[in-house]
Amino acid sequence: MKKIVKFFLNLIPRPVLIALSPVISGVFSLLLAGNKVQCYVCEKSFRKFLPYGYGTPRENVLCPNCLSLERHRLIWYYINNYTDFLQSNYKVLHIAPEQCFYKKFKALKNIDYVTADLESPLAEVKMDIQSMPFDDNVFDVVLCNHVLEHIPDDKKAMHEILRVMKPGAWAVLQVPMKSGAATTFEDASITDPKERAIHFGQYDHIRLYGADYGDVLRKEGFIVEELDIPKAIGPELTETYRLAPNEILYIGKKPVHA
Ligand SMILES: [Zn+2]
Known part of the structure; x- marks a missing residue:
């Protein structure tokens, strides 16, 4: 799962990621259901956020719902x-x-x-x-x-x-x-x-x-x-x-x- 996520987030340019966001958001919001982190932008809570970043991605940073970062x-x-x-x-x-x-x-x-x-x-x-x-x-x-x-x-x-x-x-x-x-x-x-x-x-x-x-x-x-x-x-x-x-x-x- 982690590998698939990293593959997705590193190889897909951000504009394409944004275009696909409704689909990605729905799937990952379900997979990451929980209450450990909360997005201050969209107010949704999750077990954790997605990794994001060029090169070595930062763990637990990308909100699966609204795509906010730190x-x-x-x-x-x-x-x-x-x-x-x-x-x-x-x-x-x-x-x-x-x-x-x-x-x-x-x-x-x-x-x-x-x-x-x-x-x-x-x-x-x-x-x-x-x-x-x-x-x-x-x-x-x-x-x-x-x-x-x-x-x-x-x-x-x-x-x-x-x-x-x-x-x-x-x-x-x-x-x-x-x-x-x-x-x-x-x-x-x-x-x-x-x-x-x-x-x-x-x-x-x-x-x-x-x-x-x-x-x-x-x-x-x-x-x-x-x-x-x-x-x-x-x-x-x-x-x-x-x-x-x-x-x-x-x-x-x-x-x-x-
Ligand atoms: Zn959010």
Whole structure:
């Protein structure tokens, strides 16, 4: 069973996985019935989650019902407990929209929801994040998760995100990070997908961020909050929701007075 799961999740590209999700979800939800873990996004409980990840998959991380991963459950926890996103009238830009959030956000009457991406079939606006087709100061919230590690000029993308945000707006800006690395590693000469996987953690990543990520965002003009939500909620809930115990949530705010 484990082998079959790994075969499935490693060989099937994520977009295909998303397309097959209703079938996969039904089968695995039954196989994993139980109460040991709970998805904070869809609120369903299971014996455990599915493994997921390129190379060596991470065990017990992918919700079989909504396909949330650790970072999605972390972000949803933040949205629910730290913000007024579910109540306020916000104009929201969701870059590279995640399947597990898409329907939830679409259904929210209080938000004016814009999805954008270079390729994703879920996105209404096809765009390059390094040059966005939006006016200055239009969005109250921007969600941009696990995108910047793919972008050739990430500083330009950060600058663009900041440009389209209203003063005082906030953005969720998660990226994969190397635990224990003080600085971001980038080497433009590494272009082979196999080499990229070795150095940056995935075949299509072009850098691997380190603990300086918050300072990189600050340098581009964001006011940055680095939230340790697993620490705030304690190890027991962190395990129940299967958050990554070391994942810091990066929130970038646009200064009210530039
Ligand atoms: Zn779920």
